[in-house]
């Protein structure tokens with residue numbers, strides 16, 4: 001597959017994997033958009049299946065989102081990424097990039113004008129000596145090689161008088177070929193975003209769930225008012241799902257959390273908007289205090305400051321392999337063995353007496369419905385029932401428990417305050 005993204009890959013993929021792929025791509029694009037150097041990300045390796053799936057799925061999201069700012073962000077970031085990848089190609093890679101594109105173009109029934117021009121360019125770039133020239137010795141204003149294309153497919157070059165025009169045919173010199181490839185990439189992406197309709201997908205709860213998540217994530221980064229500060233966590237915890245509220249209350253009471261739960265809780269706080277410096281402040285304040293009561297965690301901030309700082313920065317993708325960790329979904333929390341921790345999903349692990357402090361304001365009828373769902377092992381549905389009764393107006397919530405996460409709970413609850 002080529003990172004020009006002419007055609008989407010075919011096949012099946014579990015939705016949770018699709019979610020991971022597009023969240024990783026979005027994070028990656030934010031890095032590229034911000035001008036920062038790229039870090040290794042297994043979901044955005046150029047030309048891979050994940051890379052292709054991520055690109056095309058985000059195209060769908062941009063089309064369905066109908067948000068000018070988001071679509072401009074996506075266009076600019078994808079374009080910047082394409083430029084970086086193109087600049088890094090060796091002559092050998094440039095040849096195989098061109099050959100792959102030519103194989104794809106051959107399968108087209110009707111070839112659009114800009115793809116016809118791409119075909120002409122690739123037919124030249126697949127030649128060994130031409131690729132070597134373009135990737136190593138070609139300098140500004142070099143005209144050793146030229147291609148002839150319809151002038152309509154290179155209007156920006158025509159406007160800047162960077163090509164020779166004869167009878168509607170433009171001659172593009174080799175020193176402009178990489179620039180021209182970027183132009184064609186941009187044109188191809190714009191065509192896709194402007195001329196593709198996905199009306200039927202609007203009734204697909206899986207796609208709409210992903211779209212809602214992207215909207216939340218994108219807003220979180222752009223909107224500085226959504227930054228969660230360490231000092232505000234207590235009041236914000238009103239909208240935490242019971243699992244995270246339980247961890248928060250345990251931490252405040254004992255000033256310690258078991259290793260795995262500290263990891264889950266930190267990622268949750270990160271994903272609802274806590275920046276790294278606030279996370280350091282938050283954990284420092286708790287781990288400076290003496291542990292209250294017995295606890296398996298023997299760390300203190302004084303003794304283990306370096307470890308803590310590294311661990312937190314690592315979680316934010318700033319240390320080590322620079323992987324961007326994201327918080328886990330309910331299914332994962334519910335399937336984890338919590339024998340040595342604070343409890344995981346309370347709907348699964350807690351009895352009524354332990355549940356009661358976490359489900360404040362829950363009426364008797366709702367409580368009995370929750371118990372009924374719990375008895376059928378429908379823990380996520382029980383949680384959603386609670387969320388709707390406390391935080392969400394009946395019309396404002398997607399009822400699908402599909403791939404539900406504590407972050408989704410928080411996003412929905414904090415945006416739909418009725419109490």
Ligand code: SF4
Nearest residue numbers: 241243330345383406
């Ligand atoms: Fe947390 Fe999910 Fe359990 Fe709700 S269902 S308490 S969000 S793990």
